[in-house]
Amino acid sequence: MSLFGVQRGSGESIWDIKRHYGVVSAQLHxxxxxxxxxxxxxxxxxxxSIGLYDAPSRHQLNIAREWLLLLGLENKEQLAxxxxxxxxxxxxxxxxxxxxxxxxxxxxEPCQGLDNKNREKVLALVDYIAERSNTxxxxxxxxxxxxxxCITHHLTFSKGAEGYMATATARA
Structure with missing residues (x-):
């Protein structure tokens, strides 16, 4: 089995794997x-990391500030x-x-626990990311x-007579 082009068990660390993906979940929140x-x-x-323990580069600082600007939070960057x-x-x-x-x-479940206004903001941000990146x-x-x-494929799980089944569909 390979993950992100690397044969599993070839000595990669969890950090080597984690650098290829980002996660948002209610648990992380x-x-x-x-x-x-x-x-x-x-x-x-x-x-x-959960918390910042390494010194970011100037380039990383600029990118982070661009994201806060996109979110309309540029004036709150020092807010807890x-x-x-x-x-x-x-x-x-x-x-x-x-x-x-x-x-x-x-x-x-990135919209779990959100009101309708914030649900719309999260969904709009996800569509924005999909439209402008290769992620x-x-x-x-x-x-x-x-x-x-941005969703092109759906995977639906449903309970059938023999247990749970997955059905994949592509959006036309």
Missing amino acids: RDYRVSTNLLQTVLSGFFD FSQLSYGEQRLVLIARAVVKLPLVLILD HMLFVSHDVRDVLK
């Missing part, structure tokens, strides 16, 4: 409780992550996941309101 500001939170995505609204926190965590331009972005996305949702223009 719950676990991101370190004392960091917005800029540090986005920058931590370059290092796959914990002081943002729940919806703003989720947007920042998405920026954190994509700041390094991963090959794969895994979005596990492949795995978007997991149980909510029919989570509709994205």
Whole structure:
């Protein structure tokens, strides 16, 4: 088995694998409780860490600031992550996941717990990322309101007589 073009078991570390993907999930949101500001939170995505423990380069700082500008949070970069609204926190965590331009972005229920306004912001951001990057996305949702223009394939799990079955469909 190979993962990101590397034969598994060839001595790669978890960090070698993690650099190829970004993740946003409700669990990550719950676990991101370190004392960091917005800029540090986005920058931590370059290092796959919860919190910022390495010194970012000038280039990384510029990229992180561009993401905060895109989110409309450029004037809050020194604000504590914990002081943002729940919806703003989720947007920042998405920026954190994509700041390094991963090959794969895994979005596990990214709209869970959000009101309609923030749900729309998250979905718009995901479509924006899909339209402007080469990142492949795995978007997991149980909510029919989570509709994205960028989705090309759906995998639906349903319970049949012999257990759960998966049905794949491509959008026309």
